[in-house]
Amino acid sequence: MTMHIALLPGDGIGPEVVAEGVKVLRAVAQRFALDLQLDEGLIGGAAIDQTGQPLPPETAALCEAADAVLLGAVGGPKWDDPLAPVRPEQGLLAIRKHLGLFANLRPVTIHPMLVDASPLRPERLEGVDLLVVRELTGGIYFGAKQLERDAAGEWASDLCHYHETEIVRVVRVAANLARTRHGKLTLVDKANVLETSRLWRRVTTRVMQEEFSDLSYDWMLVDACAMHLLRKPSDFDVIVTENMFGDILTDEASMLAGSMGMLPSASLGAGNKGLYEPIHGSAPDIAGQGRANPLATILSCALLLRHSLNQEAAARAVEAAVSAVIEAGCVTGDLARPDQRAQSTSAVGDAVVAQLV
Incomplete structure (x- = not known):
């Protein structure tokens, strides 16, 4: 064939x-x-x-x-x-x-x-084997964009939009992959600030409880994750996150590999x-x-x-x-x-x- x-x-x-x-x-x-x-x-x-x-x-x-x-x-x-x-x-x-x-x-x-x-010390790289699953077709990259001018000057807007169906399908992919690896999924969001992140956390928690209760599941704020990737990257197995966060974090993670x-x-x-x-x-x-x-x-x-x-x-x-x-x-x-x-x-x-x- x-x-x-x-x-x-x-x-x-x-x-x-x-x-x-x-x-x-x-x-x-x-x-x-x-x-x-x-x-x-x-x-x-x-x-x-x-x-x-x-x-x-x-x-x-x-x-x-x-x-x-x-x-x-x-x-x-x-x-x-x-x-x-x-x-x-x-x-x-x-x-x-x-x-x-x-x-x-x-x-x-x-x-x-x-x-x-x-650039990291060798002892911080021991046991690193992680997988980032990034949602790819939603979020701020695809949201409505606006550039206008008013009396005070120019202003711009980028809309970050997610539907629960988009979250469910990518979380299922990430969780199924975690089942083939070390059995741990970490959601990375900014739920203390963003409404879209609060939706991500609610939906992900529901999917994990209803469909993947055999896995270990936690969440982490994106800024804390950025720090943890450099401090102790071996703690991660599978990370699932939204489009922009995934884009940034994986470029950071590339430095782990040199x-x-x-x-x-x-x-x-x-x-x-x-x-x-x-x-x-x-x-x-x-x-x-x-x-x-x-x-x-x-x-x-x-x-x-x-x-x-x-x-x-x-x-x-x-x-x-x-x-x-x-x-x-x-x-x-x-x-x-x-x-x-x-x-x-x-x-x-x-x-x-x-x-x-």
Whole structure:
């Protein structure tokens, strides 16, 4: 059976890291006798330049027909004007909405060889194995926006809106994942201030009591969570939270692993279809220089194999290959120790492939 994967390289370092992901997918297909068809589409700034739209209809149709989507990154200085009516980030938000991808999974683990790359002391990283499940299609990013001027000057408004149905479905995803891990779910909110957070806490508590009473469940205010992620990150198993809080906390959590270039993500909906991407941005300052870390993209390919293609053995093989490459010291400059020679983007991708064939 042919499995279709839509490739959306995007902008900046996106094409470079997606190219390494493609190498790995082709190697996996050969090793595990998978029939993969890879088709490329435009998104973000590259799409704006060629079509005038951040998500052309052709790309949306390609993704809709695919079994999974692999995305690089969007954005860059060329399109940075926040007042521009058309911006690259609109393409990313639109494809998530179009495919109904409401749960964003961001796992954080620490490879022993990369402990020194983290700004935290090694003893604080012992036992870290957490998963953040971020609600992806609601909240302030998608709420009504307003920019006006009155006699006193300009004013602006961004509406944070959530319905209990949006909360229930993402909490169920997070809780089911907690059942496969260490059995603990933590809700992160700001219930002492925000009405939306109070709704999150009521609904989550109800779902956990009625459907997941076998799990350990607690909650934490977002500011306290930000502190605790640095003080004792090993306390967390699965974190579930709203869109903006999840966006911020996972960037913070990336520093536990030493670099944003190490963290993959999966955006899932009601079925098996998902969108997979590294959590880092387009990094235009290093684009085209062969310095980008491709491991987050390659690990995103492992998540793609696991969650959308149901190829657990292939996913584990990719993760083991990445671990072996790190163990051998073949890493890009963001992870290299002073005594190590930094490798290029393609050299790291080739090393992962060599572990797979």
